[in-house]
Amino acid sequence: MTIHSTLSPRLTGGNAAAHKSRDWFALALLMFPVLLVAVDNTALTFALPAIARSLDPSGVELLWVVDAYALVLAGLLVAMGSLGDRIGRRRLLLVGISGFAAVSAASAFAPSAEWLIAGRAALGFFGAMLMPSTLSLIRNIFQEPGRRRLAVAIWAACFSGGAALGPIFGGWLVEHFWWGAVLLVAVPIMLPPLILGRFLIPESKDPKPGRVDAPSVVLSMLTMVPVVYGIKELATHGPGLAPFAVMAFGMAMGFLFVRRQQALASPLLDLSLFGNPVFSTAITANILSLFSYNGFILFLAQHLQLLEGMSPSESGTAMVPALTAMVLAGLLVVPLVRKVRPGFVVAAGLALSATGYCLVTFGNHDGGPATLLAALLLLAVGVGAAETISNDLILGAAPAAKSGAAAAISETGYEVGSLLGTAVLGSILTASYQQHLALPAVVAETVPAAAADKAGETLAGAMELAGSLPAPLAEALTAAARASFDSGVHITAAIGLVLMAAASALAAVVLRRIPRAK
Numbered sequence: 001m002t003i004h005s006t007l008s009p010r011l012t013g014g015n016a017a018a019h020k021s022r023d024w025f026a027l028a029l030l031m032f033p034v035l036l037v038a039v040d041n042t043a044l045t046f047a048l049p050a051i052a053r054s055l056d057p058s059g060v061e062l063l064w065v066v067d068a069y070a071l072v073l074a075g076l077l078v079a080m081g082s083l084g085d086r087i088g089r090r091r092l093l094l095v096g097i098s099g100f101a102a103v104s105a106a107s108a109f110a111p112s113a114e115w116l117i118a119g120r121a122a123l124g125f126f127g128a129m130l131m132p133s134t135l136s137l138i139r140n141i142f143q144e145p146g147r148r149r150l151a152v153a154i155w156a157a158c159f160s161g162g163a164a165l166g167p168i169f170g171g172w173l174v175e176h177f178w179w180g181a182v183l184l185v186a187v188p189i190m191l192p193p194l195i196l197g198r199f200l201i202p203e204s205k206d207p208k209p210g211r212v213d214a215p216s217v218v219l220s221m222l223t224m225v226p227v228v229y230g231i232k233e234l235a236t237h238g239p240g241l242a243p244f245a246v247m248a249f250g251m252a253m254g255f256l257f258v259r260r261q262q263a264l265a266s267p268l269l270d271l272s273l274f275g276n277p278v279f280s281t282a283i284t285a286n287i288l289s290l291f292s293y294n295g296f297i298l299f300l301a302q303h304l305q306l307l308e309g310m311s312p313s314e315s316g317t318a319m320v321p322a323l324t325a326m327v328l329a330g331l332l333v334v335p336l337v338r339k340v341r342p343g344f345v346v347a348a349g350l351a352l353s354a355t356g357y358c359l360v361t362f363g364n365h366d367g368g369p370a371t372l373l374a375a376l377l378l379l380a381v382g383v384g385a386a387e388t389i390s391n392d393l394i395l396g397a398a399p400a401a402k403s404g405a406a407a408a409i410s411e412t413g414y415e416v417g418s419l420l421g422t423a424v425l426g427s428i429l430t431a432s433y434q435q436h437l438a439l440p441a442v443v444a445e446t447v448p449a450a451a452a453d454k455a456g457e458t459l460a461g462a463m464e465l466a467g468s469l470p471a472p473l474a475e476a477l478t479a480a481a482r483a484s485f486d487s488g489v490h491i492t493a494a495i496g497l498v499l500m501a502a503a504s505a506l507a508a509v510v511l512r513r514i515p516r517a518k
Contacts, residue, residue, distance in 0.1 A: 033131075054178075094197055212268070223254040286410065
């Protein structure tokens with residue numbers, strides 16, 4: 001089977017060395033879109049206040065500025081991964097890079113909220129071409145397991161590093177320029193792979209591609225978009241008939257999607273991939289890791305900003321050491337799997353993340369942010385180590401010809417895990433806070449009923465009210481809000497502990513027979 005259509009047969013001697021050097025240059029170019037997508041995911045959040053002042057959107061429109069990108073991206077990941085297998089992964093990547101850069105430049109100067117929402121949706125369309133293409137190209141460029149493992153570790157490190165830089169980078173751009181700079185920066189970042197990619201990134205695709213099944217693409221969209229939208233609605237507005245109905249529709253479309261794939265000779269998504277226990281277990285571990293990790297970041301950010309009084313950029317900076325440790329852990333486990341079975345490395349990483357949640361579940365949070373930041377460090381190191389190896393196992397378990405589909409499933413797992421962590425754990429945290437908050441009698445008697453109700457809904461509402469009260473009342477309200485919020489943190493942390501422990505046990509059992517790397 002020919003995987004590198006421009007580089008086969010494999011070379012020897014000096015030419016082989018040059019060929020391997022070219023592989024690393026190709027990897028360097030692939031990191032530009034990875035870095036951009038990671039930064040873009042977190043940086044735009046810090047531009048929202050400036051966007052609100054400049055474009056004067058409604059609350060719903062401002063929410064769609066963020067959601068339009070995520071919904072289109074999640075809906076098209078599977079379709080784009082499979083499309084790359086068929087038409088060529090490099091070709092799809094370069095199309096995605098060109099479109100992403102052009103739409104980013106246009107969106108930076110959007111004259112209205114409606115234009116910006118449309119631009120964000122278009123960015124989701126082109127963004128869905130990027131991440132599966134980069135990961136599947138790595139699978140086909142680095143065919144030797146040891147080199148592939150290191151390349152995947154660099155890919156994961158770049159993604160984690162970009163996520164860490166996003167809050168700091170986004171805040172700096174908005175402060176020194178204008179909100180559009182967060183989008184406009186995509187143009188210079190995308191230029192190197194756009195100019196050099198055709199020469200340094202080898203093309204690869206399925207040697208026996210089938211036709212693209214349009215109904216399957218539509219069904220995949222009708223599955224992912226309603227489910228993701230329903231999750232976001234639950235996270236924003238809490239339980240209700242509408243989000244559950246939307247998710248039920250998405251799951252019904254998912255059932256039809258699966259039935260159609262089973263009937264097609266050349267399906268959009270090869271469901272046989274899930275029959276490999278290594279593949280399905282690694283995907284499950286990734287989803288549970290992202291679920292727990294994003295839930296942790298959700299309540300940690302609120303604690304640092306609302307209870308410790310940090311600004312958004314200060315809270316982002318406080319998390320940088322842990323996120324740096326995540327990057328380093330992902331790189332350091334590459335040589336480790338030559339001495340320890342990969343399944344045990346994944347299990348140990350997830351167990352370390354469970355230890356971080358244990359620290360939060362049974363720890364005392366009254367002494368400042370030290371305990372939570374220490375827990376984040378353990379969680380980040382564990383997730384960084386586990387995800388590097390699990391992503392390598394995902395790619396290694398799938399046939400090279402189906403690497404685009406495998407990468408798309410992995411990326412979809414990332415998106416779903418992140419959204420579920422924010423929605424489910426966020427909803428539980430909010431419900432626990434509302435249930436346990438008891439306003440001090442002196443505060444309830446002093447403030448208007450509407451203000452008291454707002455304080456009872458969210459921690460942000462309570463802190464806003466405390467800022468307008470005299471010192472004794474503010475201290476009493478803050479103490480009550482802190483106690484209620486911490487009760488919710490203990491509950492969500494306990495859930496994260498159980499999930500991480502379960503994922504660790506699953507990895508230890510199912511992945512234990514995978515031999516050590518050579």
